[in-house]
Amino acid sequence: ETGVTQSPTHLIKTRGQQVTLRCSSQSGHNTVSWYQQALGQGPQFIFQYYREEENGRGNFPPRFSGLQFPNYSSELNVNALELDDSALYLCASSELAGGPEGEQFFGPGTRLTVL
Amino acid sequence: SQQGEEDPQALSIQEGENATMNCSYKTSINNLQWYRQNSGRGLVHLILIRSNEREKHSGRLRVTLDTSKKSSSLLITASRAADTASYFCATDATGNTPLVFGKGTRLSVIA
Numbered sequence: 001e002t003g004v005t006q007s008p009t010h011l012i013k014t015r016g017q018q019v020t021l022r023c024s025s026q027s028g029h030n031t032v033s034w035y036q037q038a039l040g041q042g043p044q045f046i047f048q049y050y051r052e053e054e055n056g057r058g059n060f061p062p063r064f065s066g067l068q069f070p071n072y073s074s075e076l077n078v079n080a081l082e083l084d085d086s087a088l089y090l091c092a093s094s095e096l097a098g099g100p101e102g103e104q105f106f107g108p109g110t111r112l113t114v115l
Numbered sequence: 116s117q118q119g120e121e122d123p124q125a126l127s128i129q130e131g132e133n134a135t136m137n138c139s140y141k142t143s144i145n146n147l148q149w150y151r152q153n154s155g156r157g158l159v160h161l162i163l164i165r166s167n168e169r170e171k172h173s174g175r176l177r178v179t180l181d182t183s184k185k186s187s188s189l190l191i192t193a194s195r196a197a198d199t200a201s202y203f204c205a206t207d208a209t210g211n212t213p214l215v216f217g218k219g220t221r222l223s224v225i226a
Contacts, residue, residue: 002157002159004157033213033214035216037155039155040218041218041219042203042205042216042217042218042219043158043203043214043216044216045213045214045215048213056213058213088155090157090158092158092214103148103160103163104160104214105160106150106157106158106159106160107157108156108157109155109156109157111155
């Protein structure tokens with residue numbers, strides 16, 4: 001158990017809909033990163049938030065957006081869902097510098113299926 | 116895009132044998148990390164090796180890093196059925212940049 005929680009566990013949406021995924025960071029961590037993991041692939045970086053500000057973004061379109069709240073919990077919002085958005089979405093919390101071991105603590109993920 | 120490439124893509128061994136997985140990457144790194152993932156769930160951090168280190172041990176895990184060849188290996192000794200999982204290497208370019216993952220090695224340990 002990493003102390004990072006995500007909700008919901010599974011989600012089914014249809015093409016064109018919008019979805020919000022939630023993440024609760026590990027206590028004391030001020031940085032959250034979101035990753036998309038397609039089936040059979042490694043996680044791909046979406047974006048990172050540090051103290052409620054976006055702190056880096058991967059190669060994802062603007063319909064992927066996020067928020068980080070004062071308590072360091074976070075949301076990932078995806079608008080106009082496409083079939084290719086079907087994936088496991090992982091959030092990871094860390095200290096900004098990645099902590100003494102540079103590690104990120106991952107939540108269990110949300111499995112999104114777009115029909 | 117993927118930074119690292121793990122090799123092999125899949126590995127099946129008997130319990131008690133050693134498992135070796137390799138990772139190659141493309142750009143200069145600050146550190147390289149190995150993670151484990153069970154059944155498409157969250158990733159668990161296993162070990163981090165910094166760019167100025169060549170070898171690191173943690174329990175039954177041994178990681179090596181060759182920055183001249185841009186490659187790393189993860190050795191799991193005396194494997195157990197519970198080691199069955201996907202293993203990913205992830206690189207960190209500056210210490211505060213997002214992790215860049217490879218596609219992973221699927222390890223099956225047969226009891």
